[in-house]
Structure formats: structure tokens, C-alpha cells
Amino acid sequence: MPASFGRYVRRRREALRQQDSAYSVRQLAQRIGVEPSYLSKVERDEEAPPSEEKIVRLAGELGEDPDVLLAMAGKVSSDLKRIILARPELFSTLIRQLKDLPDRAVSRVVREVRDGKW
Amino acid sequence: MIELKRDVLVFRFPKVHEDAKMRVDFQRTLRIPDDDKDYPLPAGLGRFPLRHVDDFAQRVPQKWIDHGGIMLPMYQSEALWINFSAGQYPFAVKVAAGKINAVTGDSWTDELHREPQDYMVVPHQPWLDGYCIEKGLIRQFVAMPLGSGYSAEEQITGEAEHGGLQIVVYPLKPELYRPVARMTRGGPMFEAEFLCAAAPAAFDMGLAPGGKMRQEIYDDTYELSDWNQERSSRCFVHICNSLAWRAVTQEAPPTTPLTAREYKNYGIPWFEYYADDAKAVQGSKLLGKLKSVAQLGKEKGDVPLPDNESIQPEKIVQLRKGLSKGQVREGTF
Numbered sequence: 001m002p003a004s005f006g007r008y009v010r011r012r013r014e015a016l017r018q019q020d021s022a023y024s025v026r027q028l029a030q031r032i033g034v035e036p037s038y039l040s041k042v043e044r045d046e047e048a049p050p051s052e053e054k055i056v057r058l059a060g061e062l063g064e065d066p067d068v069l070l071a072m073a074g075k076v077s078s079d080l081k082r083i084i085l086a087r088p089e090l091f092s093t094l095i096r097q098l099k100d101l102p103d104r105a106v107s108r109v110v111r112e113v114r115d116g117k118w
Numbered sequence: 119m120i121e122l123k124r125d126v127l128v129f130r131f132p133k134v135h136e137d138a139k140m141r142v143d144f145q146r147t148l149r150i151p152d153d154d155k156d157y158p159l160p161a162g163l164g165r166f167p168l169r170h171v172d173d174f175a176q177r178v179p180q181k182w183i184d185h186g187g188i189m190l191p192m193y194q195s196e197a198l199w200i201n202f203s204a205g206q207y208p209f210a211v212k213v214a215a216g217k218i219n220a221v222t223g224d225s226w227t228d229e230l231h232r233e234p235q236d237y238m239v240v241p242h243q244p245w246l247d248g249y250c251i252e253k254g255l256i257r258q259f260v261a262m263p264l265g266s267g268y269s270a271e272e273q274i275t276g277e278a279e280h281g282g283l284q285i286v287v288y289p290l291k292p293e294l295y296r297p298v299a300r301m302t303r304g305g306p307m308f309e310a311e312f313l314c315a316a317a318p319a320a321f322d323m324g325l326a327p328g329g330k331m332r333q334e335i336y337d338d339t340y341e342l343s344d345w346n347q348e349r350s351s352r353c354f355v356h357i358c359n360s361l362a363w364r365a366v367t368q369e370a371p372p373t374t375p376l377t378a379r380e381y382k383n384y385g386i387p388w389f390e391y392y393a394d395d396a397k398a399v400q401g402s403k404l405l406g407k408l409k410s411v412a413q414l415g416k417e418k419g420d421v422p423l424p425d426n427e428s429i430q431p432e433k434i435v436q437l438r439k440g441l442s443k444g445q446v447r448e449g450t451f
Contacts, residue, residue: 016206056124063141063205066124079124113120113127113353114172116186118217118226118284 005072010043012062032057049073120351122188125165127285129209129351135292140204140211140240142285144168144190144355146372147247148381149197150258150329152412153428157331158388159247162201163376166190169367171356177366178356179322185282187354191363192261192323195411195423196375199247199259200283202240208290210338210345212237213246215259215325216271217280221250221335223270223404228286228352232342235399237288239338242396242439249327249408250335252401260328260411260423261357268415268422269324273408281324286352288345321362326411328423332390334398377425388431393439 003011017023029039032054041047049055055073059066070077084091098106121128131138145162171182171189182189192198202211210230212219217226222236230237238246248256249270262268264281272278363371376384415422 019206060203063139063203065128065139107119107132110119110121111170113122113170113188114186115120115352116184116354118185118280118354 003072004045005049005069005074006043006045006047008072009058009062009069012064013043016062028058028061031061049075052078120353122168122170125168126203127168127188127353129287131289131346131349131351134289134346134349135207135295137205137207137295138209138289138292139207140202140209140287143201143203144283145199145201146375147197147199148376148378148386149195149260149423150331151378151426151428152258152260152329152410152423153426154330154410155428156255157329158390158431158434159199159245159331159333160197160381160388161386162199163386164372166192166198167369167372168355174366178358182356185354185356187356189282189356189358189366191358191360191371193360193371193375194261194263194323196261196360197247197258197328198261198325199245200285201245202238202243204241206241207295208242208340209240210237210288210290211240211243212286214284215249216264216269216282217284218270218274220246220248220259220405221399221402223249223274223402223408225275226284228350230288230342230345230347232338234402235338237338238335239340242336242339242393244391245333246335247331247333249405250399250401251327251330251406251408253398254332254334255401256331256333256335257327257405257408257410258329258331259325261323262326262411262422263359264322264324266422267418268326268411270327270405270408271324273414274404278324281322282357283325283355284352285355286350288347288350290340291344291346294340294344321359321366323357323359325357326414327405327408328411330410334391334393334396335401336393336396337399339396378427378429379425382429382432385433387433387435389435389437391437391439395439 013023025040026036029036055069056066059069119130127142129140144166146164148160150157168188168190171178175183214226219236222234248258251257265278360371411422
């Protein structure tokens with residue numbers, strides 16, 4: 001069974017907390033700007049995942065990729081939505097064509113920061 | 119491989135280990151007074167925007183295209199710090215400004231060296247704010263126009279050739295990987311209130327040594343051979359004068375930096391970071407001999423730093439690696 005958003009967040013937070021008590025529910029909730037009781041409920045999947053902004057902050061705190069965490073919450077980041085909506089035909093075709101490719105093949109089209117001659 | 123995501127450089131080494139991911143961003147911050155006093159760490163005030171130089175090939179110098187990499191905008195006399203937000207996988211990270219190593223003052227080489235140590239270990243080292251001039255003390259990175267003579271590069275080599283920042287990252291060999299703790303340094307995030315940019319200016323910037331700040335660069339507790347030096351990723355970070363940013367990118371530059379007075383009035387905290395279990399490197403005698411922007415400006419009869427009055431830091435937040443229960447790690451803003 002794939003990890004739910006809440007379970008995944010809790011597992012990552014508790015792993016970090018083993019080394020650093022700043023990853024208590026209370027302190028982490030404070031840093032991302034939510035109530036500790038709310039974060040605790042989210043971790044138990046008793047509340048829906050928080051807003052995009054809070055998830056991005058959570059990802060930063062947990063050292064996770066924000067897009068991955070957003071996807072686990074069933075969301076797509078608003079900047080991606082803007083990109084698709086700006087050129088819907090082009091990007092919907094592109095995404096559909098890439099959907100069945102293996103990761104290695106897809107990563108070939110991911111734009112890397114180019115290194116040159118120093 | 120390095121990707122640029124939401125103004126963050128993401129270094130990934132999927133063939134080394136699935137956890138081998140590290141993020142680097144460049145934080146806007148207060149330029150601390152350059153007054154020979156030493157200050158705690160100022161907060162991060164939001165990320166600098168990062169752009170691929172290739173996207174603006176028609177409007178940036180050819181040498182930037184030759185170098186590859188990315189660019190960010192800075193105002194003259196603005197400061198930055200580098201935020202290493204790794205997960206738990208250790209990396210050796212070497213940073214130079216104008217191809218002058220920020221830890222040793224030596225000229226750039228890709229390889230890691232131990233005597234003296236010319237790199238940092240992330241996530242043990244959460245941030246870098248400047249040039250390591252002595253044990254536990256740095257001089258803040260302050261942007262000055264390349265060619266004005268203030269940058270460390272120009273003071274050491276006499277040439278204004280490279281500018282910008284250079285970063286190379288090496289992952290630990292995967293068989294030695296044990297998860298380690300990381301640290302964050304908070305600050306308020308100011309929403310951009312964009313200013314109208316002035317006419318295009320000479321835009322290649324270098325980083326000069328500014329005011330003194332208490333920050334340790336930690337000794338590597340691994341062996342040099344523990345780092346996988348066959349797998350590295352490096353990035354040239356060009357610094358574009360914010361006044362030219364709109365002409366180059368068609369985007370508004372960030373707001374002008376906060377002054378020390380505004381920083382104080384907003385009640386933004388300062389930080390002291392302690393890692394009791396870590397030893398610090400000695401610092402560089404070569405870098406220690408550099409003149410700060412204010413010192414050099416005085417010699418030139420120039421006033422390169424506006425708003426350089428001394429301040430008394432208030433609201434100092436103690437950050438301690440490996441916090442025990444109940445210790446304060448971040449302030450409330």
C-alpha cells in the first residue's frame with residue numbers, strides 16, 4: 001500500500017527527530033505556520049493535507065522535494081498549472097507522450113544546469 | 119546532475135545513492151556593519167532568484183555563456199549567504215568567489231584538499247556567509263562591481279577576471295553513509311515589492327570581504343578517501359548587478375536590501391550557531407590579510423557602503439546542533 005501523505009510526513013519527521021528535537025510536532029508546526037494539533041491530525045490522516053504554501057514549507061523543513069510532497073497530497077503546484085495553462089496543447093501532448101517512458105528516459109529531457117569551461 | 123527548481127540548485131547523484139540529494143540556495147540578508155566589530159549571524163530574508171544564463175544568451179557577456187551555470191541579481195554592497203539544505207546524505211562542498219576559495223584563499227581547483235581543508239561538509243555545515251579569515255570568524259560576502267578593486271579576487275590576484283561564485287559538490291561513498299542531522303536558520307520572508315529598475319549598469323559583480331561575523335567552518339571528520347571524487351557536480355553562479363537585471367531578464371529585480379536600522383525596527387532576530395561536538399578549521403591567513411570594503415574604501419577616499427553605522431544586535435537566537443529537549447532553536451517572528 002503506498003504511503004499516505006500523513007504517514008509519510010510523520011515517518012520523515014520522526015526520522016529527523018531522532019537526531020534533532022526541533023522536529024517535534026510542536027516545533028515543526030510552529031516553523032511552517034500551523035497549529036501543532038492540526039499537524040498532528042494531518043500526520044494521522046484525520047485532516048486533509050494543508051495548503052500548497054504550507055506543503056512547500058513542510059518540504060523545505062523535511063528536506064523533501066516540494067513537488068513530490070504536493071503530489072502525495074493530490075496537488076499540483078500552481079506554477080506547474082500556470083505553465084500548462086499557458087500552452088495547454090503543447091504541454092498536455094508532451095506529458096501524455098512521456099507518461100509511459102521509464103524514469104531514465106524521462107530524466108534525459110530534464111533540463112540540467114549546464115557546466116562550461118571555467 | 120544539477121537542476122534549478124524554484125530558485126534552488128538541486129544537486130543529485132542518483133547513481134551513488136537515492137538519498138544523495140542536496141539543495142543550495144542563496145539568501146538575501148542584512149549587510150552587517152563593516153566596523154571591525156564581530157556580529158552574530160543575520161537572518162535569511164528570502165531567496166535570490168536564479169536563472170539559467172543560457173536563457174539570456176543574447177544579453178549576457180560571452181564569458182558567462184562559456185562558463186555555463188546560472189545567474190542571480192545583487193545590488194552593489196548587498197550581502198548574501200549560502201544555504202545548504204541537504205537531507206541527511208553527507209557531501210563535501212567547495213565554494214569559491216571569483217575563483218578564490220572561501221575557506222583557504224587559494225586559487226580554484228576542482229579537487230578536494232585536506233592540508234589545509236579547502237571544503238565544507240554538508241549537512242554538518244549548514245551555511246556559509248563569507249570568507250573564513252580566522253578560526254570562528256568570517257568576513258561577509260558583499261557584492262561590489264567587478265573591476266572596482268574590492269573583491270577578494272581582485273585583492274589577491276590583481277585581476278577582475280571571474281567574479282561570481284563557484285561551487286563543486288562531492289558525495290560521500292555510499293558504503294559509508296549513515297544519516298546525519300541537519301539545521302535550518304529562519305527569518306521572515308518578505309514578499310517582493312518590486313522596484314522600477316534604473317538604466318542598465320555594468321553588471322558583472324564580485325564578492326568582496328565585508329563586516330566580521332562569528333561563524334565556524336567545521337573540520338571534516340571523514341577521511342579524504344571517503345569522498346567519491348569521481349562523481350562531482352559543479353556550478354558557476356554569475357552575479358548580475360540588480361540595476362541591470364530587468365534589461366537582461368525582462369523581470370523586476372528584488373527590492374533594495376534592508377538597512378540595519380530597518381532590520382532592527384522589524385525586530386528580526388540574529389543567530390548564534392554552536393556545534394559542540396565539532397572542531398573548526400583555523401581560517402586563512404591570506405584571507406585574513408584582505409582589506410574589508412570599508413577599509414579599502416577609506417584608502418581610496420570612497421564611501422562604498424551606505425548605512426554602515428555600528429549596531430547593537432538584539433534578539434539573538436541560540437541554535438545548537440543536536441538540540442536536547444526544551445532548547446530553543448528558532449525565534450518566533
